[in-house]
Amino acid sequence: MAEFYDVYQKDKWKEPGYRLMDKFSLKGKKGFVTGGAGGIGRSVAAAWAEAGADVALVDIPASKARLEPLAKEMSERYGVKIVPLYCDVSDKAQVDALGEDLVRELGTVDIAHINAGVCLGGDDVDVPYETWKRVIDIDLNGAFMTAQLAQQIMRKHGHGGSIIMTSSLSGYNANFIGGGPSPVCAYGTAKAGISELARYMAAGLAPYGIRVNTISPGYIWSGIHEGVMDKTGHDMCLEVVPIKRFGTPDELQGVLLFLASDASSYVTGINIPVDGGYSIF
Numbered sequence: 001m002a003e004f005y006d007v008y009q010k011d012k013w014k015e016p017g018y019r020l021m022d023k024f025s026l027k028g029k030k031g032f033v034t035g036g037a038g039g040i041g042r043s044v045a046a047a048w049a050e051a052g053a054d055v056a057l058v059d060i061p062a063s064k065a066r067l068e069p070l071a072k073e074m075s076e077r078y079g080v081k082i083v084p085l086y087c088d089v090s091d092k093a094q095v096d097a098l099g100e101d102l103v104r105e106l107g108t109v110d111i112a113h114i115n116a117g118v119c120l121g122g123d124d125v126d127v128p129y130e131t132w133k134r135v136i137d138i139d140l141n142g143a144f145m146t147a148q149l150a151q152q153i154m155r156k157h158g159h160g161g162s163i164i165m166t167s168s169l170s171g172y173n174a175n176f177i178g179g180g181p182s183p184v185c186a187y188g189t190a191k192a193g194i195s196e197l198a199r200y201m202a203a204g205l206a207p208y209g210i211r212v213n214t215i216s217p218g219y220i221w222s223g224i225h226e227g228v229m230d231k232t233g234h235d236m237c238l239e240v241v242p243i244k245r246f247g248t249p250d251e252l253q254g255v256l257l258f259l260a261s262d263a264s265s266y267v268t269g270i271n272i273p274v275d276g277g278y279s280i281f
C-alpha cells in the first residue's frame, strides 16, 4: 500500500532547488507557430523566444517581406534561433515540405501553435460555397494537417510535446452583438471543428506524452481587423465584452507560455477563453 502511495510525490516545493518558475522555461525547446507573421502568431513566438525556445515563424509565401525582418529582429532581441518558413497550410504538398524544413532547421518539434486563419466577408448563412471552402480549407483542414505534422514529428523523435490550437469565441457562440446571428458561419464552424479535433488529439496522444489544448480569443486587435473594422463595428463588439476594450496580442502570451511549458504538464484537452469576459454570457 505504502509503495503505491509513494508513486505520488508530495510537497515537491520542499526539494532543494525546486522552483516553480523553472517550469515556465522553454530553454532548449524547438517550436513553430503558423500564422507567424500575424498579430497573435508573432506575439506568441516572441513569448516562446523570451522563454528560451528556438522558433520557426510559418506563414504564406506572400508574407516574405514581413517575415524575414521579423525573424531577424526577434532573433537579435532574444538570442535564440528564429527561422522564417513559408507554407500555405491549406496545401498538403506545402505542409509535407514544411515537415522537412522544420526538421532541417530545428532538428525536431517540441511545441507547436496551430494558429493560421482567415475570417472572410460574406460568411453568413448564405455563404457562397467558394467562400465556405476557402475558410474550411485554411482554418480547419490547414489546422488538421499542421497539427498532424507536429504530432508525427514528436512521435517519430520519441519525445512528448505540447500542441496548442487557436479556436475562437465564434466556435461556440453563433449569436452576434445585440442578439443577431454572427456573420461568420464558415469561420465559426471551422473553429468549432478545431476545438473538437484538439479534444480527439488530446485523448489519442496522451499515451505519447503529447498534450493538446485550444485557446479561444475574443476580440483581439490584430491584422484580422485592420482595414475591415470601423469605429461603429468596434464599439458594437464592446457591448458584449465586460472588460470594455479589445484585447491585444501580448495578452495571449501568458496563456500560450503556460500551455507550451511544463507548468501545464497535467493540462490536456481543454479550451481556455481569452476574451475579456465575453464567454460569461
Ligand SMILES: NC(=O)c1ccc[n+]([C@@H]2O[C@H](COP(=O)([O-])OP(=O)(O)OC[C@H]3O[C@@H](n4cnc5c(N)ncnc54)[C@H](O)[C@@H]3O)[C@@H](O)[C@H]2O)c1
Pocket: 034, 035, 036, 037, 038, 039, 040, 041, 058, 059, 060, 063, 087, 088, 089, 090, 115, 116, 117, 118, 119, 138, 142, 166, 167, 168, 169, 216, 217, 218, 219, 220, 221, 222, 223, 224, 225
Ligand atoms: N484577432 C482576433 O480577434 C481573433 C479572435 C479569435 C480567433 N482568432 C484567430 O487567431 C488566429 C491568428 O489571427 P490574428 O488575429 O493574429 O490575425 P492576423 O490576420 O494578424 O494573422 C493571421 C495570419 O495567418 C496567416 N495565414 C492566412 N492564411 C494562411 C495560410 N493559408 N497558410 C499560412 N498562413 C496563413 C496570415 O498571413 C496572417 O499572418 C487566426 O486563426 C484567427 O482566426 C483571432
